[in-house]
Amino acid sequence: MNSYLWPRINFNLKDVQLNFDNFNFQIKTENNQNYIWDIVRKKHCVLTPEEYVRQHCIHQLVKNGYAVSRISIEHSFPKSSKRYDIIYFDELGVPTLLIECKAPHVTLSQQVLEQVSGYVELLNVPNILITNGLNHYSFSRKHKNITVTQEFPVNAKNRD
Numbered sequence: 001m002n003s004y005l006w007p008r009i010n011f012n013l014k015d016v017q018l019n020f021d022n023f024n025f026q027i028k029t030e031n032n033q034n035y036i037w038d039i040v041r042k043k044h045c046v047l048t049p050e051e052y053v054r055q056h057c058i059h060q061l062v063k064n065g066y067a068v069s070r071i072s073i074e075h076s077f078p079k080s081s082k083r084y085d086i087i088y089f090d091e092l093g094v095p096t097l098l099i100e101c102k103a104p105h106v107t108l109s110q111q112v113l114e115q116v117s118g119y120v121e122l123l124n125v126p127n128i129l130i131t132n133g134l135n136h137y138s139f140s141r142k143h144k145n146i147t148v149t150q151e152f153p154v155n156a157k158n159r160d
Contacts, residue, residue, distance in 0.1 A: 016052070016104065018052075018053065018056050018104065018133035018134060019133060019134050019135065019136065020056040020057070020059070020060045020133065020152075021059075021060060021063060023055075023056065023060075025037065025055060025059075026044075027047065028044060033046060033047075034046075034047035035047055036051060036052065036055050038058070038073065039058060039059070039062070039068060040058055040068060040071045040072075040073050041073055048103070049103030049104060049105065050101055050102060050103045050106075052103075052104075052133070053101045053102065053103060053104065053131060053132060053133035054073070054085055054086065054101040056133060057085075057086060057099060057101055057129075057131060057133075058071060058073070060152055061086075061153075061155075064152065064154040064155060065154055065155045066088055066097075066153075066155050070088055070089045070090070070091075071086060071087075071088055071089075072084075072086070072087045072088075072089065073085070073086055075087075077119065077122040077123055078122070078123070079122075080122050082118070082119065082122065084098060084099075084100070084119060085099055085100050085101045086098070086099035086101065087099070087123070087125070088155075095123055095125045096125060096126060096127055097125060097127040097128070097129065097153060097155075098116070098119060098120070098123065098125045098127070098128050099128075099129045099130075099131070100112065100115065100116050100119070100128075100130045100131070101131055101132075101133075102130075102132040102133075103132065103133075104132050104133045104134050106132050107132070108130055108131075108132055108135055108137060112130060113130070116128060116130055126140060126141050126142065127139070127140050127141070127153065128141075129152070129153060131152075135150065136150060136151065137149075137150060138150070138151055138152070138153055
């Protein structure tokens with residue numbers, strides 16, 4: 001059963017068209033609650049709209065050349081109670097990509113940018129992706145220059 005009650009919206013997962021490649025997810029239902037398998041945390045997670053976007057994002061990262069073993073999901077920043085959605089680490093363990101996922105019905109607004117800029121102050125990462133599954137905004141920072149694109153990042157050199 002692939003139905004889930006979004007806030008104030010009843011929908012079927014097959015009706016939600018996110019701006020990612022197509023992936024087959026392992027979804028199960030227990031006690032009228034849907035769960036989706038997370039390939040990073042290696043467990044079923046409650047299927048919320050934001051989790052649906054996060055799982056698409058993880059699968060797209062892997063398809064685009066990012067190693068599963070270097071992806072971290074929903075941990076607190078050092079010396080902070082704030083939690084990130086996804087961080088990708090390079091081969092030396094340095095964070096290189098911070099990803100903030102929002103539910104599809106959440107607009108990627110100035111408020112979201114301010115939230116992420118607070119995260120960047122806690123963890124100086126050169127690349128940031130903000131997505132609600134429908135729109136992706138990538139920010140790359142190099143030598144005080146910021147490049148913004150509406151593309152999902154690709155990293156072919158770091159496959160496991």
